[in-house]
Amino acid sequence: MGRRFKLVFGISLLFLLLDSCRGSKVGVCYGRNADDIPTPDKVAQLVQLHNIKYVRMYDSNIQVLKAFANTGVELMIGVTNTDLLPFSQFQSNVDTWLKNSILPYYPATKITYITVGAEVTESPGNASALVVPAMQNVVTALKKVGLHKRIKVSSTHSLGVLSRSFPPSAGAFNSSHAFFLKPMLEFLAENQSPFMIDLYPYYAYRDSPNNVSLQYALFESSPEVIDPNTGLIYTNMFDAQIDSIYFALMALNFRTIKIMVTETGWPSKGSPKEKAATPDNAQTYNTNLIRHVINDSGTPAKPGEELDVYIFSLFNENRKPGLESERNWGLFYPDQTSVYNLDFTGKGAGDMITNANITSSNGTTWCIASSKASEMDLQNALDWACGPGNVDCSAIQPSQPCFEPDNLVSHASYAFNSYYEQNGATDVACSFGGTGVKVDKDPSYDNCLYMTAGGVNKTLASNTTAIASTSSSTQNEAFTWISNFILVTSLSFLLIVGNF
Template identity: 80%
Template sequence: MGRVFRLGFVLSLLLVLLDGCRASFVGVCYGRNADDLPVPDKAAELVKLHNIKYVRIYDSNVQVLKAFANTGIELMIGVPNSDLLSFSQFQSNADNWLKNNILPYYPATKITYITVGAEVTESPGNVSALVVPAMKNVLTALRKAGLQKKIKVSSTHSLGVLSRSFPPSAGAFNSSHAFFLKPLLEFLAENGSPFMINIYPYYAYRDSASNISLDYALFESSSEVIDPNTGLLYTNMFDAQIDALYYALMALNFKTIKVMVTETGWPSKGSPKETAATPDNAQTYNTNLIRHVINNTGTPAKTGEEVDVYIFSLFNENRKPGLESERNWGLFYPDQTSVYNLDFTGRGTVDVATGSNSTSSNGTNTWCIASNKTSEIDLQSALDWACGSGNVDCTAIQPSQPCYEPDNLASHASYAFNSYYQQNGASEIACSFGGAGIRVDRDPSYDSCLYMTAGSNKTIASNTTAISSKSLSTRIIFPAWFSTFFVATFVSVLLEVNHV
């Protein structure tokens, strides 16, 4: 009995660790404010074809819920602002909605989040006060069905919910929303739900191009913006805006609430004055965004913290009012052809006209090596990731192999960093490693240890320690100590069982 208990304990601990080490994911928003869109069944097939595992919709449309049944794709569904009044007034309205619109399709349709209201501080009419009562009623309905732990309840917000976002450490909520935000944040903290934010660096650049560089908005900046209060370095606006929200949460003593980005992206077409709205810029932003997210580097203020992100949007939506860009955020046209190529695994190389290339300013190749300013703990963590979930073949830095000597952490990390860098387009973001990598224009190769270059024909061998699947849904990043701990514990249990 004791042996069974101990073996069960080890397996249970493994499951806990796997859950706690979940990698960040990238999903897509599926809006339907357009003519001639494919039927939901076709849209679901398109999503599966491109290995997208997470989808956000803005209502609980029955046809959409049916289309995603038995696909394994996780859905975030919404309660529109127009329903907030009825949901907040009577518990029976939330109960009936769940009974008629959700339960008949669950769990075949894998619903994991319900958003109650969307950007209410930006919507006409005073509906903010209705959000938390409606959220509480939806949660109560879920409790009655026993689903309160499987489906999280939250609400989405625009960055306008902040009164200050720069520098990030000065991030603060708009005081005019205090009456609504305090009970909202208490609800999120109590129920372990994320704060959902829609972040659009495009708008910040478009409206203030004289103060913000395009490269900074596109994850392509070679310079750094320094937060004068913390000394933290920011190479992209996306991270700065997320950290501004984290600091705003911390200022109100809500330190446990995680942030989820429920909309972000870049338009591929705009009005004559929207010169940055191009297919190349849209491809650059979303490609770099995906790589940044799945690298699990987090943000400067929240290093290693997972940030789940939904790209807006699946299709161009021609019914949307406003400037031309409003109708051109889609990854696909209504006929399901791509607006531009995008690799959702973040592993492939995508040709981007305006993006970084694999050569330095003098026309030579560039390499990625370990920064001498990085601590050994961070360097070891980055090396473990590169040789594990990063799918780098690290055979060359094993004992008796050509790059094992010198046997030190910096040398081994440099080889692994460069291999990942070259495999992933030699872009700036592919050499980030949470700040542990730097790009150089001098070949680090020595003796028989040859560093890969962008033009190399070297075959990338499968690393036996790497996770084989590259899909966003199955990537799991383990702490550096995990494999040693688990193997040692599991072996000790097996030895004890065999001994008896």
């Protein structure tokens, strides 16, 4: 019995350690405060096309839950502020909501987080006192169906929940919120849920440009900021804001609670007074943010600490009130084209793929599918290109010139190239969520002619596919191999120990 216990305990511990090495992740917020954005099913296709694996929504809309079924995308869903009262009053209200609005779609739709209330301290008619009771009722409902360990429950906050955020070591929660913050933090610690925060260095720069440099807000090189109390050096505002929350948590002796950034981003357009709201600055901020997060850089106070981040937002939302910038945080326009190029692998547009900028002697390039991409990603990208992408895919149908060879890489290559050439032959047009590769050799073969920017390429050439793997694929393969090696070695050791 003792041997068996040691073995089971050792295996459980090993899997826990491997899970803890998963690394930071980047998701996108899917706000729907607009009357011109695509339907949920098209949004789900777009998300898959761009290899976005994590999405935050602000309610539990059934059509959205249905659309993301069997996509593998992990969803964070929300209980709105208007639902806090009924959710906090009666357990039966929450049980019914879970039974009717969540369980019919789970686990086909991967729901991993439920946010109960959003920035309640900032909303009119402060409903802070209702948040923790509502959260407790949601956890109770999840426990009844055995999902409390698979779906974490928390609530989101603005940085306004702090009374001080600078220097970071002086970070402190606003005492006026203590009546609900303390029980909330106790809830988070007990349930191993993250403290969720919405951070916007853009606003800090916009509202105080004389005190905050644009470079500091954008993760660009800038004069270092030193915390006089700790001597820690900060090179960007994002880290300083995160650490102010860490210190605020530590001041209340909540050292085990992790932080998750549920909103951050930069607008691409603003009013005349919002001169920093430009596509270039938005691309710079989000690109640098992704690199910073994916590399598990951590912060000066917590180097190497994992930090999950959600970028706001998937689309520009034309019904949002306020200044012009409020309606221009999107990564995509309503027609699903990109507002600017953004690489979710963290390598940047120029480093997305080997051979990305190689051109032929006459400057012609083509876009083909990477053989390293997964079948699911390629299929999603192909479906999008032949659907919302408006590519004429008749040539890859049975008995047509490009049907043979009848495989996914070949068919996707033809569709990718057609979309690429029809949309300006830009890096963005060959992205396809990292599954597209630019090459300088004509992929045309036999009677299958690949289009060029000037129309159809009439040169017949061998079907040479210069496919290159991305560094992220290599890293993922290496991590998988190392994980498996550790697993086998450790299990072998545990089996030996168990025999003594």
